Amino acid sequence: MNKDILIAVIGNTDPIRGQYDGPLLHIVRWYRPEKVFMILTEEIARTELEYHQNEEAIHMLDQSCEVELINTGVCDAHSFDDFSLSFLSFCSRIKEEHPENRILLNISSGTPQMQTALCMIALSDPARYCPVQVSTPEHSANRAQVFNPRMDLIEEWFENDMDNLEETPSRCMTPKLLNFRRTIIQMQIISLIENYDYSGACQIYETEKESFSDAAGILLKHAKKRVNLENKEAEALALKLGLKSELYPFGRTGGMGKLIDFFNSMKIKQFRGELNDFSMRLEIMAEYLGIYVLENVMKVRLSDITTESKVKGSKIIRTNREKCTNKISGIEKYLNEQFADRGGYEWGKPLNALTIIHLITYLSKTERFKKYSEPVSEMMKWVELSSAVRNPAAHTIVSITDDMIRESYGKDSAGLCRSMQRVLIQIFGTEVKKEAFDIYDTINDRIKIEMENS
Numbered sequence: 254m255n256k257d258i259l260i261a262v263i264g265n266t267d268p269i270r271g272q273y274d275g276p277l278l279h280i281v282r283w284y285r286p287e288k289v290f291m292i293l294t295e296e297i298a299r300t301e302l303e304y305h306q307n308e309e310a311i312h313m314l315d316q317s318c319e320v321e322l323i324n325t326g327v328c329d330a331h332s333f334d335d336f337s338l339s340f341l342s343f344c345s346r347i348k349e350e351h352p353e354n355r356i357l358l359n360i361s362s363g364t365p366q367m368q369t370a371l372c373m374i375a376l377s378d379p380a381r382y383c384p385v386q387v388s389t390p391e392h393s394a395n396r397a398q399v400f401n402p403r404m405d406l407i408e409e410w411f412e413n414d415m416d417n418l419e420e421t422p423s424r425c426m427t428p429k430l431l432n433f434r435r436t437i438i439q440m441q442i443i444s445l446i447e448n449y450d451y452s453g454a455c456q457i458y459e460t461e462k463e464s465f466s467d468a469a470g471i472l473l474k475h476a477k478k479r480v481n482l483e484n485k486e487a488e489a490l491a492l493k494l495g496l497k498s499e500l501y502p503f504g505r506t507g508g509m510g511k512l513i514d515f516f517n518s519m520k521i522k523q524f525r526g527e528l529n530d531f532s533m534r535l536e537i538m539a540e541y542l543g544i545y546v547l548e549n550v551m552k553v554r555l556s557d558i559t560t561e562s563k564v565k566g567s568k569i570i571r572t573n574r575e576k577c578t579n580k581i582s583g584i585e586k587y588l589n590e591q592f593a594d595r596g597g598y599e600w601g602k603p604l605n606a607l608t609i610i611h612l613i614t615y616l617s618k619t620e621r622f623k624k625y626s627e628p629v630s631e632m633m634k635w636v637e638l639s640s641a642v643r644n645p646a647a648h649t650i651v652s653i654t655d656d657m658i659r660e661s662y663g664k665d666s667a668g669l670c671r672s673m674q675r676v677l678i679q680i681f682g683t684e685v686k687k688e689a690f691d692i693y694d695t696i697n698d699r700i701k702i703e704m705e706n707s
Contacts, residue, residue, distance in 0.1 A: 264362035
């Protein structure tokens, strides 16, 4: 890497205060940067651009050091809003233009707000930025006489500068900002997980994992796998942490657990406004929940009413007229009535959500399964909604909106999620605990605790 470059906000202690270097001059003395970028507020620019006192002091110390003035036009040196973005822009530009240089940041000059802003910038890329702090000669508040370019000669002040003496030690130090950085990173991760963006949180964790516990990282990976429906990998990570029972609060696993996890992934899509993805999962939810009801509640196995075949390596399940009519008395007449606009029900077609819901709707009309008529009726609305909003969107460049869902369903996506949760509770009953539907908030709480205790 080439020689250093210095970015320095110029303050009232520069270039010389009392009989010692100000922070800018002292950093140049000890680091010998090849170039200095001086960031000027409007107040400092009025004298620096007229008298060039800081530039001249640098060249008295090191004639080869190049100096570039950056006049920000900032009026209020105490306002983050006035200078924070412009500081970041200047530093980013300088970093891009000098890819081989380490960039020193003078964090001792300027207002406390400016010093803090430069610390934040230093933390954004510690591999390139090096914050440098300069203590006062007395190691206390610096109240010595200030150089006044309108009245004083820089040559005389520089001649009497005690830091020119060989035995005078360096007052430069590079502060450890790791605790500050850790807090910022922690806040970034928390912000992401509260928006259920576990992929983004995992990326940040991987670059900063030395600052946090392994358990925090495993929890983040678990949540990422789980929200992406990578069930086996997610369960393995929960087992690794010894948290299987806490993170899977189901009376039993298997089909019910997968359905709850699938629904929770839909809630996240809804929360984040990803309604196209949310709607794509709606018909799938209706189909697989319908199969669960058919097999586990109504005790009709798919194999009792269908035939299975393979087409190009894929398993295809088709309705079988003989098997279905033998198993469910009166079902043929009912299905023909429901598909009358198509000339009756077409047997032998691949099983889909609409057929499944019609099957359990028919069975829910019997006395034995009458209590399931309400949730089954609600599930039919999901299939109808999916047909109304998802299928057209799949063939056109359309973004599904809450207004579209409300027009077809009568409620927005949040209301639909509440109805879906009620249906799951009606079907699963006491086998599922309430906290199963808030599992990602439980995971988030666990992640926050692990990060706090790291």
